Amino acid sequence: MKTRASPLIIPVESQVRELDAKILLSCIAAERGFPVIMGSRAYAHFQVASVPRGIYLAKSMRGLSSSMFKILRQLGHEIVAWEEEALVHPPSETYFSLRLSPKTIKNVSHVFAWGQENVDLLRQYPALPENMPIHITGNPRGDMLRSEIRPYFAPEVEELRSRYGDFILINTNFSDVNPYIPSVGLFLPTKAPSKPARLGQSGIGMSKEFAEGLRAHKLSVLEDFKQLIPMLEQAFPELTIIVRPHPSESYQIYHQIAAKCSRVVITNQGNVIPWLLAAKAMVHNGCTTGLEAYVLDVPAISYLATLNKYYDYDFQGLPTKLSYQCFNFEELAEILSQILKGEMGAADGQERQDLIDYFLTAQKGPLACERIVDVLEASGYSKGQPPAKPLGVYLQGWLFTKLKAGLTNLYMRRPGPNRLAYHNHRFPGISVEEIEQKIARFGDLLKRFDKIKVAPYAKHVFRISA
Template sequence: MLCAIPIEIATRELDGILYLALHLAARGLPTLFGERMVNQYVLSSSNPVIYFDSDQDVSVNEAVLAAGGRVINLNPEGLNQWDAPEYLDNFLRILPCVSRICAWGDKQAAMLRSRLPPDKANLVAVTGYPSFDLASKKFLPYFRDESLGRRYGEDYLLINTSFTCNHSMGFDYYFEMLSRMKEWRIYKDKKFMAFMRRNAEYQRGLLEPFVALTRHLALRFPKRQVIIRPHPAENMDFYRSRIADLPNVHVLRTGSVRKWIATAGAVIHHDCTTGLEALLMGKPLIQYRPHFDPELAAAIVSELGHPAETPEAVADLVVATSKGCGPAPSAHDLTSYVANLRQKACEVIADMAAGFAAGGPAAWKPRPPGVWGSVKCWRKYLSKLLRAKQPGRNGRKVRYALSKFPYMTEQDIRDRLDKLWAIEPELPRARVERLTVNTFLLTQ
């Protein structure tokens, strides 16, 4: 069967999906991947596919099953499953139309199963998540970008933020928009939104302290560059307007966060998933907590790294880690939360997909949409580029959408595959074809 994997945020998901696609190819399964055009291919065909659901869209899942396909839920926000149990209610809607739900670890699986009817508990499988297969010292060469080192030095300080309260579209507008989507009805739940607003207030109390930390580090280490890398949803101008006078501070969001981690001298966060990635990649990690509420900070990731409560303490830890200070112990067994630490998620998931495909029909091969179809795709994309130049919220909304999956060529994908093959030459050689804007087909 053909595997179909829609991707929302390329910088977060693409590398892991490519690695998964190569493991699927090793089992004779081609992979269609890319932006939302993947769903259009799936819905416009009556051919069965193995569909990797990431946003619990019941209508798409039902269509896949009706065509004789299978649905594997592979959610890129798996860490949120321990932040707020209310997120798990989203999975209750897809129980009649999902073949398997992939959990990042045993703890998330237990939480999921606790919310499911007993006869549905076997839908949950502990797999890990594909991108965390690549979060290790072994794959540092894959992510390492020599141009970053040349431009910012080999010892720059990377500050990763993930503050929803600083959303580029505005907190209230963004969540109102989500509440109108059928797959995110949870944002209409008053109890859940009360929690989200409390969390936003907590985060607002962190914004200015993180700016103060940045200024302190820039002045304490004038010969080192300091990089603030906000979450893709954040308003970058908040930070830029407050550090414009500091020549060694940069607010940037280009490329994968793993590239920035791979070249950084040290990584600083509060409760960001990138802290876990930095730890797994072997980078010195500091967890800055000018104030801390264990009920509102993201559990697990907020306890990773050397803790520091003041800018001075962070700066002292920067010096200590540069002299070989060892990694701070985690308060948790991370293997229970990230199964990748004991198994390769891509192998487990690829075996699962191969099991679903066994005995089924041969994979159908999607083709480019033809002249008129291509014109429609390009017209839509070019329209976004024009609308992104609009002032105000409308322009910010389109720019946010474009930033989630920047335009890519076949060569962009081939370059990433070449890097994966250089590290693991035993992976199968595969061909990649661009079908239309940001939609690709990988076959062996």
């Protein structure tokens, strides 16, 4: 009798940031015998009771996920995880309370690390379960930066250059203080100014002191960028200025700026990688795209007109250290001018290379996706499913799944800023045909995946198999 591999559930929260990489992982897993269920994180959660016992691939281990992790385990699924935000993180004490939870991590069977720094950080966590397997595999998002994968984005790069000509890309990351919906910011809005503000989704786990300091700093930097955008347009009249807000940010303030300019475009369309490859240079402030630009050999500048060494270096230091650093507009304009003249390329040097090597593995050799599937196979998941839970435990998980799905659906449809709009902003509808086209592009590039099939599983969720 043929053994049945564990299904692999791969949730996607931010489509523009995660989807391409997770399609690649899905194809490699399916090619090696794993049935894959991939799609919107929220809608995948609605379906977990209908998926045969398998492996759920989590993108974080925050306390906010503790109830979902408990449900998954009650249903008989096992959980493997990586930490999506591990490359740009606050000092360890804040990171542990912000991004990790004893209740959540105890339900995880394996952790996939971006690199050695990620391992060193996790090993310091006081509540790390004894003998927790941490595998240095790299991350599928890192695979998308590799030289042999970059041609995947060639059509988008060509189209962007044709549409916008030469452009400077500005990537913002102010969702803490400029959130798409109020609840995901650092603090929840207060109706009474006299009442202390409660922490929002991105602040849960931070100390009040850290969160208040971060809010003040982010608001100052946001003001710097609001001034920077029109100044760049004036200083470089031959270029278009593309502003790409963070996926969790509100676009309103940027559209207000663009309305007063003639060559400023606000967009969050597609994966950031083709935008980086098409840009003449990229400007940011402590954004992960600074790291991505470095790996892609794209000139990146961290704009530090308002400098707080604690938040800019100890918290968001990696992308800044991998970029040129400018502390006023005059410095920024001068560096950009030299880049545009071809006198300067991307930031380089041995110190930066050592830094990226410490944080990011799988830059060469087997893809991170392959290494992750290697671990799944070595752990026995390709030979069978996790053991069934007692019927009472399973029924409890099934009931909680339905209850949680019902409550989430109600919450999504509340009047005003709601989760449905936020979900659709981060995971707009995508068809089977569009996913097939992406797989075909990977297949042409890597000379594989010709047997991969895609079928709808549920709304916003797909089955990928070989």
